[in-house]
Amino acid sequence: xxxxxxxxxxxxxxxxxxxxxxxxxxxxxxxxxxxxxxxxxxxxxxxxxxxxxxxxxxxxxxxxxxxxxxxxxxxxxxxxxxxxxxxxxxxxxxxxxxxxxxxxxxxxxxxxxxxxxxxxxxxxxxxxxxxxxxxxxxxxxxxxxxxxxxxxxxxxxxxxxxx
Amino acid sequence: xxxxxxxxxxxxxxxxxxxxxxxxxxxxxxxxxxxxxxxxxxxxxxxxxxxxxxxxxxxxxxxxxxxxxxxxxxxxxxxxxxxxxxxxxxxxxxxxxxxxxxxxxxxxxxxxxxxxxxxxxxxxxxxxxxxxx
Numbered sequence: 001x002x003x004x005x006x007x008x009x010x011x012x013x014x015x016x017x018x019x020x021x022x023x024x025x026x027x028x029x030x031x032x033x034x035x036x037x038x039x040x041x042x043x044x045x046x047x048x049x050x051x052x053x054x055x056x057x058x059x060x061x062x063x064x065x066x067x068x069x070x071x072x073x074x075x076x077x078x079x080x081x082x083x084x085x086x087x088x089x090x091x092x093x094x095x096x097x098x099x100x101x102x103x104x105x106x107x108x109x110x111x112x113x114x115x116x117x118x119x120x121x122x123x124x125x126x127x128x129x130x131x132x133x134x135x136x137x138x139x140x141x142x143x144x145x146x147x148x149x150x151x152x153x154x155x156x157x158x159x160x161x162x163x
Numbered sequence: 164x165x166x167x168x169x170x171x172x173x174x175x176x177x178x179x180x181x182x183x184x185x186x187x188x189x190x191x192x193x194x195x196x197x198x199x200x201x202x203x204x205x206x207x208x209x210x211x212x213x214x215x216x217x218x219x220x221x222x223x224x225x226x227x228x229x230x231x232x233x234x235x236x237x238x239x240x241x242x243x244x245x246x247x248x249x250x251x252x253x254x255x256x257x258x259x260x261x262x263x264x265x266x267x268x269x270x271x272x273x274x275x276x277x278x279x280x281x282x283x284x285x286x287x288x289x290x291x292x293x294x295x296x
Binding site: 102110 | 193194195196197198199203204206208209210211212213235236240241242243244245246247273274275
C-alpha cells in the first residue's frame with residue numbers, strides 16, 4: 001500500500017486504491033457471516049448483534065477445572081468505556097471505541113478499523129461465581145477471569161472395587 | 164457446551180511472511196490513514212503490543228511496522244471459542260516523497276500504534292499573501 005497525500009494522489013491516479021478497500025471490507029463481512037453460520041447455525045451459543053454497521057470484538061474462551069478465561073481484542077477502547085456484566089450464565093461485554101478528534105476532522109485516505117459502540121453476549125460453559133470475576137485491559141486486550149461456582153467444578157469420585 | 168470454534172479471519176494474514184525468529188502466524192494489522200493539514204497519521208490496531216515490542220523502520224522509501232506479540236496461551240490450550248489468532252503484526256507501506264521521512268514519529272496507547280508522518284515543506288498547505296497592486 002502506498003501513502004500519498006490525498007490531493008496529490010487524486011491528481012496522479014484514479015481511485016483504484018480506495019475502491020478495493022471497500023470491497024475488502026464487504027468481502028470480510030460476508031466471510032464472517034458465512035463462517036458464523038457454519039460455526040453456530042442456530043445462534044444458540046453466541047448472539048452477537050447481527051450484521052449491521054456495528055462492530056464487535058473477537059474473543060477467545062478457555063477453561064480450566066476452576067475458572068473460565070475470556071479474552072477480547074479491543075484496541076483503542078479505554079477501560080472507562082467498558083462494561084462487563086453477568087446474568088445467570090450469560091456474560092455481556094458492552095463498550096465503545098471513541099473516535100479521536102483527528103479522525104473526525106481529517107480528510108480520509110484509507111480506513112480499515114471500526115468505531116462506535118458494541119455489545120457481545122457469550123453463554124458461559126459453566127455457572128460462575130459472579131462475585132469472583134476480574135476484568136482488566138492491558139495494551140488493548142481485555143482479560144476476564146471468572147471463577148466457577150462451587151457446584152460447577154468437577155468433583156472427583158472415588159471408584160471402589162468389590163471382591 | 165460450546166463446540167470448538169474455528170479461527171476467524173478478523174485479522175488478515177499477510178501474503179508474504181515476515182522474517183521470523185519464532186514460530187507462529189504473522190498478521191496484518193488493520194490501519195487507518197488520515198490526512199491532516201500538516202501530517203499524515205497511520206493508525207494501526209496492534210492489540211497486545213507493548214512499547215518495547217514495536218519496531219518501526221524506514222528504509223528506501225518503505226515504512227515498516229513490526230509488533231512483537233507474546234503468546235497469551237500455551238500451545239496445548241484447548242479453546243472453547245477462538246475467533247482470533249495471536250501472533251506478531253507486520254505491515255509495510257510505500258511512502259511518497261511528500262513525506263519528511265526524517266521526522267516520522269510513533270506512539271502507542273491501548274494497543275493502538277500511531278505514526279506521525281509530517282508532510283514535507285512543499286506538500287503543506289500554504290497561505291499566499293496578497294499584496295495591494
